[in-house]
Amino acid sequence: MPDDSFHVFDTTLRDGAQREGVTLTIADKLAIAKLLDEFGVGFIEGGWPGANPKDTEFFQRASQELPLKHAQLTAFGATRRAGVRAADDPQVAALRDSGAPVVTLVAKSDVRHVEQALRTTPEENLEMVADTISHLRESGQRVFLDCEHFFDGYRYDPEYAVSVVRTAADAGVDVVVLCDTNGGMLPADITAVIAELRERTDVRLGMHAQDDSGCAVANTLAAVDAGATHVQCTANGYGERVGNANLFTVVGDLALKYGRDILPDDCLREATRVSLAIAEIVNIAPATHQPYVGISAFAHKAGLHASAIKVDPDLYQHTDPTLVGNDMRMLVSDMAGRASIELKAKELGLDLGDDREAVGRVVDRVKSLEQAGYSFEAADASLELLLREELGRQVRYFETESWRVIAERSPTDAGAARPALFTSQESEAVSEATVKLYVKGERVIATAEGNGPVNALDRALRSAVEGVYTALASLSLTDYKVRILEGGTGTGAITRILVTFSDGRSEWTTVGVGENVIDASWIALEQAVSYGLLMQGYPAP
Ligand SMILES: CC(=O)SCCNC(=O)CCNC(=O)[C@H](O)C(C)(C)COP(=O)(O)OP(=O)(O)OC[C@H]1O[C@@H](n2cnc3c(N)ncnc32)[C@H](O)[C@@H]1OP(=O)(O)O
Ligand SMILES: CC(=O)C(=O)O
Numbered sequence: 001m002p003d004d005s006f007h008v009f010d011t012t013l014r015d016g017a018q019r020e021g022v023t024l025t026i027a028d029k030l031a032i033a034k035l036l037d038e039f040g041v042g043f044i045e046g047g048w049p050g051a052n053p054k055d056t057e058f059f060q061r062a063s064q065e066l067p068l069k070h071a072q073l074t075a076f077g078a079t080r081r082a083g084v085r086a087a088d089d090p091q092v093a094a095l096r097d098s099g100a101p102v103v104t105l106v107a108k109s110d111v112r113h114v115e116q117a118l119r120t121t122p123e124e125n126l127e128m129v130a131d132t133i134s135h136l137r138e139s140g141q142r143v144f145l146d147c148e149h150f151f152d153g154y155r156y157d158p159e160y161a162v163s164v165v166r167t168a169a170d171a172g173v174d175v176v177v178l179c180d181t182n183g184g185m186l187p188a189d190i191t192a193v194i195a196e197l198r199e200r201t202d203v204r205l206g207m208h209a210q211d212d213s214g215c216a217v218a219n220t221l222a223a224v225d226a227g228a229t230h231v232q233c234t235a236n237g238y239g240e241r242v243g244n245a246n247l248f249t250v251v252g253d254l255a256l257k258y259g260r261d262i263l264p265d266d267c268l269r270e271a272t273r274v275s276l277a278i279a280e281i282v283n284i285a286p287a288t289h290q291p292y293v294g295i296s297a298f299a300h301k302a303g304l305h306a307s308a309i310k311v312d313p314d315l316y317q318h319t320d321p322t323l324v325g326n327d328m329r330m331l332v333s334d335m336a337g338r339a340s341i342e343l344k345a346k347e348l349g350l351d352l353g354d355d356r357e358a359v360g361r362v363v364d365r366v367k368s369l370e371q372a373g374y375s376f377e378a379a380d381a382s383l384e385l386l387l388r389e390e391l392g393r394q395v396r397y398f399e400t401e402s403w404r405v406i407a408e409r410s411p412t413d414a415g416a417a418r419p420a421l422f423t424s425q426e427s428e429a430v431s432e433a434t435v436k437l438y439v440k441g442e443r444v445i446a447t448a449e450g451n452g453p454v455n456a457l458d459r460a461l462r463s464a465v466e467g468v469y470t471a472l473a474s475l476s477l478t479d480y481k482v483r484i485l486e487g488g489t490g491t492g493a494i495t496r497i498l499v500t501f502s503d504g505r506s507e508w509t510t511v512g513v514g515e516n517v518i519d520a521s522w523i524a525l526e527q528a529v530s531y532g533l534l535m536q537g538y539p540a541p
Helices: 026-039 053-065 090-096 113-117 122-138 150-156 158-170 187-200 216-226 248-256 268-282 305-309 338-350 356-371 382-390 455-464 469-475 488-493 516-533
Strands: 007-010 043-047 070-079 101-106 142-148 175-180 207-210 231-234 397-409 431-440 442-450 477-486 494-502 507-514
Touching: 007 248, 026 043, 026 053, 026 268, 026 382, 026 488, 026 494, 043 053, 053 070, 053 397, 070 090, 090 122, 101 113, 101 122, 101 158, 101 231, 113 122, 113 150, 113 207, 122 142, 122 158, 142 150, 150 158, 150 175, 158 175, 158 187, 175 187, 175 216, 187 207, 187 216, 207 216, 216 231, 216 248, 231 248, 248 268, 305 338, 338 356, 338 382, 382 507, 382 516, 397 455, 397 516, 431 455, 431 494, 442 455, 455 469, 455 516, 469 516, 477 507, 494 516, 507 516
Parallel strands: 007 043, 007 231, 043 070, 070 101, 101 142, 142 175, 175 207, 207 231
Antiparallel strands: 397 431, 431 442, 477 494, 494 507
């Protein structure tokens, strides 16, 4: 259990919310705060009370509705305005009355910003810092000071930047957070500035890094190396412009590489779950390739990697994925070798025994199918069916004799006004599909209508098979993706279709490829239904 000697400070609800495209409701903010608390961060910056009604209400509700186990809620706001007393400034009053035990104040530490943005004197800015900190301290709150543009300011006028830090320390600040507000610093800049600063002050230092030079995580670690004991981060790196230091990367690095005890016991294992859950709430597709918690963070594609991993996963992994709640995955593609197939079969729960020839055949088939446009990376169910086929455990609940699809829009009434481009017509476009199959040796012909050709085929297939395999009724098609390969050849291009089915508990994806989009869809559909029936426990005929 960490003590106060190192702070993991999260600002997803304040800086993260400054990301383009993110708009959080109060309910979203409460849900995210709960998740961050489960992850075990020490401080959750909830927003700027007084800046907008939503943030003010968030703090009112948070004090009643958020039983935080690990974190302390932190209110963010600016130092008082020039020329008024902190006690008389309504913005400072909103921070004081927010109910948050901790306040993070943003202050100018670059003299150019004092003169040009605040349009006040360097001396008055120091008064604003001292007066606001003292006022909040007197009201019983802990205060952290975010020194905006600290590094740029230090380069331009180090004496003034240091005077802001010293003023804050004298006024009783807990932590002076050095902000790379424009995000342009490199790790060596951070190390050099903090080393000099530590010669001149004893105050506790923190780091807030924007990611504009792609170095936010590295800059945060450099600050820790130089003596900072407070790191400000955001979930999945959300933040103003390109974002902030990614909480899960910084915490993963500090916990697993530095060996620092910065989270409560067992919280690190929540990293992947919390990262994905927050991505859902902010409605941004999870960044699949982010370190530690991305779905691809421990996904191995190259055959040579797989062959070494078979001996020992540590040979191609920097850490154990389960420590952050993630999993190792094998990807099978035309870069696969025997070991990739063996590991994948194990992951799928298929026993290959000693059948080295079958493994070799699978490798060859995967490579030639990928050459023809297939991709098995996202279609585990297709790969499993292929593996079963090569092992002689074929899954064939039905056999296709033929299918036919008609797509049409019925004619509009004679004399009716022709609709404008882009508007939908009165009559609907409908599709009708007929499938001829053999189910348990019986020839079955079924016809169905659908709102599109694939929907009609899906319905006709169900109608032909459902009488025998009744569990098919509980399976649904949940996603359908089309990718045109060789885009230059227009309608003659090859089409890759990914179809995803669900039984309400799990999902599986299959792949079909063809020059004809409907044929490719049928190939994927046939596999998805077969795999679904296998999952429902029907013995493979
Ligand atoms: C680096 C960061 O990311 S800090 C976080 C920034 N976050 C936000 O800005 C989001 C929330 N902001 C807001 O809702 C609004 O900007 C408010 C309520 C804070 C202020 O709104 P307004 O009063 O309309 O002013 P505006 O947005 O134009 O900001 C400029 C004013 O803030 C003042 N200001 C800027 N920085 C500071 C500071 N550190 N301390 C005190 N005042 C400041 C400026 O002097 C200017 O004051 P003036 O209008 O009296 O000349
Ligand atoms: C405070 C802050 O968000 C910054 O300086 O970037």
